[in-house]
Amino acid sequence: MTESTYPQLRIVPTRFLNPETTEILLEKICTLDGIRRLVLNGPNLPATVPYGPARGTVNDNSLRRVIKVCGEDYLLHVQVGAILLELEDASVIPLVKAACDEVFADKFPYGITEGTYMRSNMTTTDYAKYGIVDDKRILGMSDPKSKQRPIILQGTK
Amino acid sequence: MAYKPQYGPGTSKVAEVRRNQMNPNVKLEKIRSVTDEDIVLIMGHRAPGQAYPSAHPPLAEQGEPDCPIRKIVKPTEGAKAGDRVRYIQFADSMLNGPSQPYQRTYLECYRFRGIDPGTLSGRQIVECRERDLEGYARELIETSIFDPATTGIRGATVHGHSLRLAENGMMFDMLQRCILDKDGVVKYIKDQVGVPLDRKVAVGKPMDAAWLKANTPMFHSLVGTSFRSDSEYVAYVQRIHALRTKYGFMPKEA
Numbered sequence: 001m002t003e004s005t006y007p008q009l010r011i012v013p014t015r016f017l018n019p020e021t022t023e024i025l026l027e028k029i030c031t032l033d034g035i036r037r038l039v040l041n042g043p044n045l046p047a048t049v050p051y052g053p054a055r056g057t058v059n060d061n062s063l064r065r066v067i068k069v070c071g072e073d074y075l076l077h078v079q080v081g082a083i084l085l086e087l088e089d090a091s092v093i094p095l096v097k098a099a100c101d102e103v104f105a106d107k108f109p110y111g112i113t114e115g116t117y118m119r120s121n122m123t124t125t126d127y128a129k130y131g132i133v134d135d136k137r138i139l140g141m142s143d144p145k146s147k148q149r150p151i152i153l154q155g156t157k
Numbered sequence: 158m159a160y161k162p163q164y165g166p167g168t169s170k171v172a173e174v175r176r177n178q179m180n181p182n183v184k185l186e187k188i189r190s191v192t193d194e195d196i197v198l199i200m201g202h203r204a205p206g207q208a209y210p211s212a213h214p215p216l217a218e219q220g221e222p223d224c225p226i227r228k229i230v231k232p233t234e235g236a237k238a239g240d241r242v243r244y245i246q247f248a249d250s251m252l253n254g255p256s257q258p259y260q261r262t263y264l265e266c267y268r269f270r271g272i273d274p275g276t277l278s279g280r281q282i283v284e285c286r287e288r289d290l291e292g293y294a295r296e297l298i299e300t301s302i303f304d305p306a307t308t309g310i311r312g313a314t315v316h317g318h319s320l321r322l323a324e325n326g327m328m329f330d331m332l333q334r335c336i337l338d339k340d341g342v343v344k345y346i347k348d349q350v351g352v353p354l355d356r357k358v359a360v361g362k363p364m365d366a367a368w369l370k371a372n373t374p375m376f377h378s379l380v381g382t383s384f385r386s387d388s389e390y391v392a393y394v395q396r397i398h399a400l401r402t403k404y405g406f407m408p409k410e411a
Contacts, residue, residue, distance in 0.1 A: 013321075014321060015321055015322055015323060015324045016320070016321050016322070016323045016324065016329060017324065018323070018324050018325075021324060043316065043317075043320065043329055043331060044331065045331050045333075046331060049313075049314065049332060049350075049351040050314060051313045051314050052312060052313025052314060052350045052351065053312075053313070053350045053352075054313070054350045054351040054352045057351060057352060057353075059331070059332055059333075059351065060333070060346075060353065061331070061332070061333040062333065062336070063323075063333065079323065079329060081320070081321060107324065108324075
């Protein structure tokens with residue numbers, strides 16, 4: 001697999017984020033110029049109880065709710081533990097760090113690392129799920145089993 | 158000289174907590190109170206106030222065979238009455254939770270009668286007769302081996318013990334069985350398998366980080382006491398490892 005030509009970041013806070021904090025953080029990050037892709041990672045919060053005697057019962061969970069990101073509604077169905085970012089170029093990195101510093105300053109520490117966190121080439125699974133795709137941005141972003149599609153935010157450019 | 162159990166090695170605080178939890182002569186510190194009805198609601202095996210359903214007639218009625226073992230072992234109250242076997246299951250956060258699965262099984266075996274504990278990496282289940290279980294569950298919830306935030310009463314979908322805590326300090330639970338309410342008290346809004354309850358069941362305020370660090374039976378190099386800081390414990394584990402490796406199930410020291 002070739003290395004992505006775009007710089008990628010991973011933001012890992014020391015606590016799982018509430019939807020409110022996620023909303024605030026995304027509002028700051030998504031308004032920056034130069035974000036190509038963004039993934040919210042974390043354990044799933046299912047709509048119904050998946051196992052046990054209560055299987056199928058509606059799972060009321062205040063952490064699973066619709067959040068607003070740059071004016072778009074998005075159903076947040078994970079408790080956010082890490083945020084993956086792909087940037088247009090390295091000049092955006094300090095801006096992302098500044099946004100995180102601002103949000104996490106009075107809360108808890110966080111880590112931000114540069115590396116390769118999302119694929120940029122196709123795998124067999126990708127081919128099985130999507131077939132031939134023209135828009136390579138989808139690769140490495142979604143769980144192949146997930147039915148939820150990514151949202152496309154209008155850029156600030 | 159009478160045999161005196163040592164319960165475990167170690168000179169650290171963690172080792173001491175382990176020994177104290179296992180030793181039935183040490184009374185577990187009572188920290189909170191929950192009512193009988195609360196326990197019944199959280200476990201969800203029967204409706205509060207309902208009579209105990211039975212699996213067989215009471216022992217007094219069914220006529221016991223002449224058996225020497227039955228003369229030695231006295232039945233528990235639940236067994237005597239013919240109660241069903243029911244369970245309670247706990248998940249303990251690895252971030253200084255006040256107990257952990259192996260420890261729970263050890264301490265239950267030392268302290269309780271007529272139980273069948275099941276130990277897994279992230280959860281521990283204990284099964285026994287229903288009315289005995291309610292008494293044991295009370296002790297497991299009211300004392301220092303329970304923390305409302307870092308211990309979860311979870312019958313199914315237990316995932317969360319090894320994850321980071323949420324912003325408010327609660328352990329991850331995909332079913333959100335308990336919430337940290339506005340008054341700072343943790344309340345169960347679902348029973349242990351995830352069926353919504355008619356009312357919130359309060360289980361007390363979360364313990365602070367200093368208390369958890371002082372009362373956890375888990376080593377953790379980042380948030381608690383590191384295992385390597387307890388040289389006696391390390392030496393003991395190394396010795397057991399060496400004996401088992403060299404001699405299998407017949408350890409003999411040279």
